[in-house]
Amino acid sequence: MNILVIEDERNLANAICRILEDAGYNAEACYDGKSGLVSAESGLYDAIVLDVMLPGLSGFELVHELRHERNAVPVLMLTARTATTDKVEGLDAGADDYMTKPFEAPELLARLRALLRRQGEVVLDELEFADLTLDLTTHDLRCAGRSVHLSGKEFEVMRMLMSGKARVVSKQDLLTRVWGTDGEISENSAEAYVSFLRKKLTHLKSEAQITTLRMIGYRLEVLPAAK
Numbered sequence: 513m514n515i516l517v518i519e520d521e522r523n524l525a526n527a528i529c530r531i532l533e534d535a536g537y538n539a540e541a542c543y544d545g546k547s548g549l550v551s552a553e554s555g556l557y558d559a560i561v562l563d564v565m566l567p568g569l570s571g572f573e574l575v576h577e578l579r580h581e582r583n584a585v586p587v588l589m590l591t592a593r594t595a596t597t598d599k600v601e602g603l604d605a606g607a608d609d610y611m612t613k614p615f616e617a618p619e620l621l622a623r624l625r626a627l628l629r630r631q632g633e634v635v636l637d638e639l640e641f642a643d644l645t646l647d648l649t650t651h652d653l654r655c656a657g658r659s660v661h662l663s664g665k666e667f668e669v670m671r672m673l674m675s676g677k678a679r680v681v682s683k684q685d686l687l688t689r690v691w692g693t694d695g696e697i698s699e700n701s702a703e704a705y706v707s708f709l710r711k712k713l714t715h716l717k718s719e720a721q722i723t724t725l726r727m728i729g730y731r732l733e734v735l736p737a738a739k
Contacts, residue, residue: 513628516557517541518548518574519590520566528561531617532624545569552578555639555675556668556689557585559627561620564591564602572605579606583675586627590615639674642720642734644713646674655716662712665690669705673722673732682729706730 515537519525522543529539540557542548545566552560552574564571575587589607599610608630609623639646645654651667652659662670668690672681686702710722723731 513558514538514540514556515559515561515624516548516551517561518543518545518552518566518571519561519563520544521563528620531620532561535621545571545574549574549577550679552585553581553583553675553679554685554689555583555585555671559586559588559624561588561590561624562607564589571607572601575602575607576605586630588620588623588627639671641674641732642718644674644716644718644720646670653712653716655718658716660712660715662709665705666708666712669702670709673709673730680725680729680731685729 513536515532517525517528517532517539519528519541520543522541525541525543529541532539540551542551546568548562548566549569551557562571562575566574569577571589571591575589578585578587586609587607588609588611589602590611590613591602592613602610608627611620611623638648643655646652646662646667647654648671651662651664653662653670669686672686672689683699683702687699690705691701706722706724713720713722719734720732721735723733723735725731
């Protein structure tokens with residue numbers, strides 16, 4: 513299970529990551545709202561631990577944006593504020609649960625386990641872009657009655673591209689999130705898997721294409737038909 517921690521107090525964020533990793537989860541931290549939203553939109557996380565007071569974009573705004581995009585990843589909100597109105601605002605924005613600071617590690621883990629047990633009820637089973645549908649359970653990519661099965665790495669790359677809502681995904685972001693921090697991996701790995709996916713999109717006769725933005729990264733888009 514992959515958990516994203518979005519908390520601007522770095523010591524606390526890193527401490528939460530250690531708690532999660534000790535409990536057997538994979539954890540990654542972001543320290544501001546804008547970068548947290550980009551990571552949350554990637555579709556690579558099974559749950560998010562989200563602070564309310566963040567620079568750039570508040571936790572309320574972040575979770576509201578996720579729900580507006582139909583991203584149903586479970587969110588556990590954290591705050592130092594105890595007013596009932598703050599809790600109501602967080603839940604109304606789309607959070608699934610709410611904890612006040614300070615908290616004990618066992619309670620954090622228990623609440624997270626409860627959210628993950630409900631994951632099958634709230635997480636989308638498919639991603640869609642243009643005429644494509646990606647099945648998050650079977651790893652099949654479908655288009656107009658045709659389908660291909662994606663390998664593990666192909667699936668992760670395509671999921672990032674389809675989760676991005678037409679945003680650019682950099683090579684470095686692909687390498688970090690799909691291959692991890694292995695120093696042996698090069699940019700050629702990302703290029704190779706993008707090439708594999710392009711061939712599968714051609715086989716599916718999809719209108720969607722993976723566009724390369726020189727020195728920036730990749731974007732999934734529908735190009736205008738040639739006249």
